[in-house]
Amino acid sequence: MTDFDYSKTIKNLEKRFNFEKKESIKFSFFKLERSFKLMELLGNPHESNAFTIHIAGTNGKGSVSSLLSSILSLKYKVGLYTSPHLYDYTERIKINKKNIPKKNFIDIYNEVEKMITNYEKESGIQFSFFEILTAISFIYFKKNDVDVNIIETGLGGTLDTTNVLNSNIQVITPISYDHQNVLGNDIESIAKNKAGIIKKGSTVVISKQIEKAFQVIKNESIKNESKLISSTYSLKGKSYLKNCLMNSVIEIENTEYRIISNSIGGYYLDNAALSIQTINQIKKFKFSKSEIETGIENNYWPCRGNIKKYQKRIFYIDGAHNEDGFKKLDSSINEFLKKDFIFIFGLNKNHSIDSAINFIKKYNCKTIISRSNHPKSERIEYIEKKLEYNDINYIKSGNTKEALNISLKESKINEMIVTAGSLFVSSEISKLIDNEQK
Structure with a gap:
């Protein structure tokens, strides 16, 4: 074989x-x-x-x-x-x-x-x-x-x-x-x-x-x-x-x-x-x-609310992608995490962006938009259009590696970086971190 x-x-x-x-x-x-x-x-x-x-x-x-x-x-x-x-x-x-x-x-x-x-x-x-x-x-x-x-x-x-x-x-x-x-x-x-x-x-x-x-x-x-x-x-x-x-x-x-x-x-x-x-x-x-x-x-179930430390930053990696998922992410942040964080966000096709928009507005977080290599990953242009319509500022990245690098440049030591919106974006970020730490 x-x-x-x-x-x-x-x-x-x-x-x-x-x-x-x-x-x-x-x-x-x-x-x-x-x-x-x-x-x-x-x-x-x-x-x-x-x-x-x-x-x-x-x-x-x-x-x-x-x-x-x-x-x-x-x-x-x-x-x-x-x-x-x-x-x-x-x-x-x-x-x-x-x-x-x-x-x-x-x-x-x-x-x-x-x-x-x-x-x-x-x-x-x-x-x-x-x-x-x-x-x-x-x-x-x-x-x-x-x-x-x-x-x-x-x-x-x-x-x-x-x-x-x-x-x-x-x-x-x-x-x-x-x-x-x-x-x-x-x-x-x-x-x-x-x-x-x-x-x-x-x-x-x-x-x-x-x-x-x-x-x-x-x-x-x-x-x-x-x-x-x-x-x-x-x-x-x-x-x-x-x-x-x-x-x-x-x-x-x-x-x-x-x-x-x-x-x-x-x-x-x-x-x-x-x-x-x-x-x-x-x-x-x-x-x-x-x-x-x-x-x-x-038990370990990856990309479901896991914390990783990387480059003296704290990453919270989650797969929240719908209303219920973002409610739970919101609850986790309020109970365990810092409320001032950078947000790496991606979206899959046929998933509503509304819950993510409400989440971003609530925390007024610096947002980096990205997409995964998965065929169902939503186009960056679609995400841009939705965020602009809702008067949300963002930083655009072409892929998850670029998004990770931007998050490191935009953040300070010990700052929190949250990834959510697409399980596939979160999994790629997680793998990039793991590969760097090998």
């Missing part, structure tokens, strides 16, 4: 329709029956003896997936499937927090291609990029006989490829506005789509939701005769930072948990509490309080 072989595999995979890179308002490609057909052609890899946790929501589902994996992998073999990746496709498919080896990825991809080629030619139907990638994850997990599957939805729930699973537990993180061109323009429609993962007679664990979303989830749970658990907790004392880590104590059902986290912000406690509630609902696996605390401390 060579890097060329892997690059060729990725190139072939990316020839398929990829909604992550090209979102269309007219897109009507989501059809679960096609995903079931793919599974049938591949020998139904979605059917296994593994205990399966299926996770949907707008914000936090990746973090919750990672937290659950970190806890469960202390004692069991755990398959984790998430999206998007930050740097490499292999990040999406992990067993016990280790990426799928490139050789395994290539081999399974080639197996899949052989098994579907005739059907695609004869039927004229082509499976999507995400369907193939999901199938690769299921095959990899089944071949390795994992004990637990933790599967994050790609988009929505009802028609998402991952919904071919007959999961044991469904987890729903906070629901807010996102991908309205596909999921609908109101919270009820979005919630209905995401609640589509709920299975008959299962257990559903949900984070705190806005009332309209909660009612939809509640009704879907009743319809499916499922047990609905709302995640609640109380914060004991005040959270504080030590060595760039957040230290907190939360109480859940009369048990106190010490939370030490690389992700900074009250929202992360919501994610941790949701993960703990989920673990506590799994009768098959038992974990002590100490084991749960260790699993949470061992």
